[in-house]
Amino acid sequence: xxxxxTYRLLAAVAALALIAAPSAIAADLTGVxxxxxxxxxxxxxxxxxxxxxxxxxxxxxxxxxxQMKHAKNPSDQQRIAAQFQQKFLDxxxxxxxxxxGRAQTAxxxxxxxxxxxxxxxxxxxxxxxxxITKNVMDLVNGPGAVVPPSATPPPATIGYVDQSQLENVPxxxxxxxxxxxxxxxxxxxxxxxxQGAKNDQKQQQQIFQSYQKSLSDQQHKLLDPLVQQTRDAxxxxxxxxxxILIVDRSDVIYGGTDITSDVxxxxx
Amino acid sequence: MRSSKLAVLAFAALAVAGCAHQPSAxxxxxxxxGYVRVTDVLKKHxxxxxxxxxxDAIDGLGLKSLGPNAVPRTQAQIAQQTKELNRELQQAQDxxxxxxxxxxxxxxxxxxxxxxxxxxxxxxxxxxxxxxQQMQNVSxxxxxxxxxxxxxxxxxxQQGVIAQDNAAVQxxxxxxxxxxxxxxxxxxxxxxxxxxxxxxxxxxxDASKRLDLRMKLNSLALPDAQxxxxxxxxxxxxxxxAAIVAAQREKDQKALADYQKxxxxxxRAQITxxxxxxxxxxxxxxxxxxxxxxxxxxxQMQGLQPQAxxxxxxxxxxxKLAQIDRQYKDAFKADAQKTIQQYQSTKADLDAQxxxxxxxxxxxxxxxxxxLAQLQKQRDDLYNKMVDQIKRDAGTVAAKRGLQVVFxxxxxxxxxxxxxxDVEKDIxxxxx
Numbered sequence: 242x243x244x245x246x247t248y249r250l251l252a253a254v255a256a257l258a259l260i261a262a263p264s265a266i267a268a269d270l271t272g273v274x275x276x277x278x279x280x281x282x283x284x285x286x287x288x289x290x291x292x293x294x295x296x297x298x299x300x301x302x303x304x305x306x307x308q309m310k311h312a313k314n315p316s317d318q319q320r321i322a323a324q325f326q327q328k329f330l331d332x333x334x335x336x337x338x339x340x341x342g343r344a345q346t347a348x349x350x351x352x353x354x355x356x357x358x359x360x361x362x363x364x365x366x367x368x369x370x371x372x373i374t375k376n377v378m379d380l381v382n383g384p385g386a387v388v389p390p391s392a393t394p395p396p397a398t399i400g401y402v403d404q405s406q407l408e409n410v411p412x413x414x415x416x417x418x419x420x421x422x423x424x425x426x427x428x429x430x431x432x433x434x435x436q437g438a439k440n441d442q443k444q445q446q447q448i449f450q451s452y453q454k455s456l457s458d459q460q461h462k463l464l465d466p467l468v469q470q471t472r473d474a475x476x477x478x479x480x481x482x483x484x485i486l487i488v489d490r491s492d493v494i495y496g497g498t499d500i501t502s503d504v505x506x507x508x509x
Numbered sequence: 510m511r512s513s514k515l516a517v518l519a520f521a522a523l524a525v526a527g528c529a530h531q532p533s534a535x536x537x538x539x540x541x542x543g544y545v546r547v548t549d550v551l552k553k554h555x556x557x558x559x560x561x562x563x564x565d566a567i568d569g570l571g572l573k574s575l576g577p578n579a580v581p582r583t584q585a586q587i588a589q590q591t592k593e594l595n596r597e598l599q600q601a602q603d604x605x606x607x608x609x610x611x612x613x614x615x616x617x618x619x620x621x622x623x624x625x626x627x628x629x630x631x632x633x634x635x636x637x638x639x640x641x642q643q644m645q646n647v648s649x650x651x652x653x654x655x656x657x658x659x660x661x662x663x664x665x666x667q668q669g670v671i672a673q674d675n676a677a678v679q680x681x682x683x684x685x686x687x688x689x690x691x692x693x694x695x696x697x698x699x700x701x702x703x704x705x706x707x708x709x710x711x712x713x714x715d716a717s718k719r720l721d722l723r724m725k726l727n728s729l730a731l732p733d734a735q736x737x738x739x740x741x742x743x744x745x746x747x748x749x750x751a752a753i754v755a756a757q758r759e760k761d762q763k764a765l766a767d768y769q770k771x772x773x774x775x776x777r778a779q780i781t782x783x784x785x786x787x788x789x790x791x792x793x794x795x796x797x798x799x800x801x802x803x804x805x806x807x808x809q810m811q812g813l814q815p816q817a818x819x820x821x822x823x824x825x826x827x828x829k830l831a832q833i834d835r836q837y838k839d840a841f842k843a844d845a846q847k848t849i850q851q852y853q854s855t856k857a858d859l860d861a862q863x864x865x866x867x868x869x870x871x872x873x874x875x876x877x878x879x880x881l882a883q884l885q886k887q888r889d890d891l892y893n894k895m896v897d898q899i900k901r902d903a904g905t906v907a908a909k910r911g912l913q914v915v916f917x918x919x920x921x922x923x924x925x926x927x928x929x930x931d932v933e934k935d936i937x938x939x940x941x
Contacts, residue, residue: 273542273914319773326690326769330697341702345709361916367545368904369914389709391716398540402920453568472921479923485542487921 272358272395274351274371276494281344281374284381290336297332301325346387347380348373348495353390358397360495365488394496400484401493402475403501410508413471416463423459427452474507475500531926534911538924541913545903546929547896553933554895563888567881598855602800605852612844620837624830631826666798674791681783689776696768700761707757711750719746804852902935903928 281287305325312318351373352360360373380387408414431452438444478500479487487500532539551557712719722743726736822830900917906928907915915928 315777322686322773323769326693329694330701333694333698334701338701338705341705342709345705349709349713365916365918367547367900367915367917368543368907369541369912389712389716391713391720393713398542400923404920449568475921476923479921482923485538485540485922485924486544486916486919487923488916488919492918 272356272397273366273369273399274355274357274360274373274495275363275366276348276360276377277363277372277374278494281378281381284378286381287340290340293336294333297336298329301329343387344377344381345495346389347377349394350380350387350390351376352394352495353392356395357496358395359399359493359497361399361488361497362492362494365492397497398485399493400479400482400487400498400500401490402487402504403490403499406501407471407504407508410505413467413508416467420459420463423463424456427455471504471508474504478503478507534913534926536924539912539926540924541911542924543903543907543910543912543915543926543928544919544922545899545915545917545932546919546927547899547917549929550899550933550936551892551895553937554899555936556891556895560888560891560895563884563891567884567888598797599800601852601855602804605848606804608848609845612841612848616837616841616844620833623833623837627829627833628826631823631829662802667795670791670794670798674787677787678780678784681787682780685776685779685783689772693765693769693772697765700765704754704758704761708750708754711753715746715750719743722746899932899936903932906931906935 305321308321308325309318312321348360351357355371355373355376357371357373361370363372363374408417431448434448435445438448475487479485482498482500482503484498484500488497490499490501534541551560554560722739725731726739726743731739820827903915903917910926910928910931912926912928
């Protein structure tokens, strides 16, 4: 009877293991974690530090105003401004630097413990992933120093690009500049026409619609092809590097593979 | 019975075929990861027309900003309308001055005629021209006094306006400088975070070496020379990391200094442009006041004091001439007062328009920004509601497909499963 029970239990465990196995394997493969950054920023020590910096700044402001009154010329003003700017930065580094450092190290340690290749902002995760916010908060709040992990992050399945850098690729920058100029000219033109339309609501509506359409058409003509080229280049580089998805740099908190320069080269 | 079984089988086969074109969750090119293009799904959401409607209302505010009847929102529009008001005021002043000059001449001529007639009746004959001429000479002392008072008033006003001008320039300088400071601090914080990240990465890179050295140093049986060697190696690691971070910091400081210089130049140019506008407005105010004062002086100069009557005339004639002078002066004063009142009324109207114009920018901005803020909140609330629903549906689809994690707002994909079509269908079917 006992033997039969044991076999039944083993069979149940085996069945459970079979059910649980695919998700366990997949969890190991993804290695994606996420953090609620707002929750970290709301920790009392961060808030206190921010208040401290703000208080210091208000003190500096009055000192700055007093010294500027005695400035003899513009270069004197610049010197005073730079001096105060440096003071503020030093204070910011002094007060917030250790906190940022501690949080970064905590994220690194939790990620290493949970074998995460990348940690992203909570807002871009629709489903799944590992929420490590609480673990990080516990470490940040805990006593003693947070020890950096000895291992580097495992190879990530997620990569990232810095969009602000991609915007500096000459042909993208040129297209953006051209569009901005076009939009500005069109607006000036529409304003002139509006002055002429006086109280004719219908005519005003037509002018506005025509203005919007001209912008939309120009956007399709100038920018859309480049947007598509950029997407294609990103996907191509991602495939070459064995990365599953690419997100924006600003959404990545830890780990991940930076493919910005590869994409920049592909776009040249 | 048989046909229904066949139908079920056919449906199952279709379902399998439908799934066959997409890789499974454990495919090496998927690895449990999916994504959804939320902007595309949003367009299929039943609440999308409502979202578009709110967006149109927001765009409508933009239309108002382009309309001719809109309260001016740009400096250029305000400057243009101020110029028009200035022109109207100038025309009103010129008109009033012209009328007053004409009346003055009319009354002077009529008074001269009355004086000549009085002198003729008194037997003074043609000799009456001399006393008339004497009476025409307005006391220069009185004129100088009026002019001096007007100048003093104008100077006081000028000082006040210039003080306002200086305060406005200082205020705008402060605002622009504060903005530049904020931008500078933002850049500095970004670089600082980058340095922290670098420092962390370096310490991670050397973590195993460091741990190894520390473990070796923990050994009690270590010869002194060996111990020193390990300590030196440990110090070397620290020094190397510090040097890399310091080099990065130096590079960042240089970049920051260049950025600051650029910001300063930019801010200086903006301050100069704004100060120019303020000075132009001040010059316009002073010119306007100058015209007003000139008109007041002209009005006061019109001999409101009794004129000096030659003392060699008989007493009765002098009395008669004094009476004529008073009579015409009083009539002129009453008539001129009407013209001045008309001018004051026009000026009050124009002043009100000026005031409305000066505060229009702020009032319109406040009113428009309130409306805009409300609309944006409505749009954001609705958008968040729709995205939350898309996320929930994506989660359900992801669970069915055995995915472990699903992203939104991706920049590109080298693999993974695109759930957009499935979620779109799901969202549509939920509301059918």
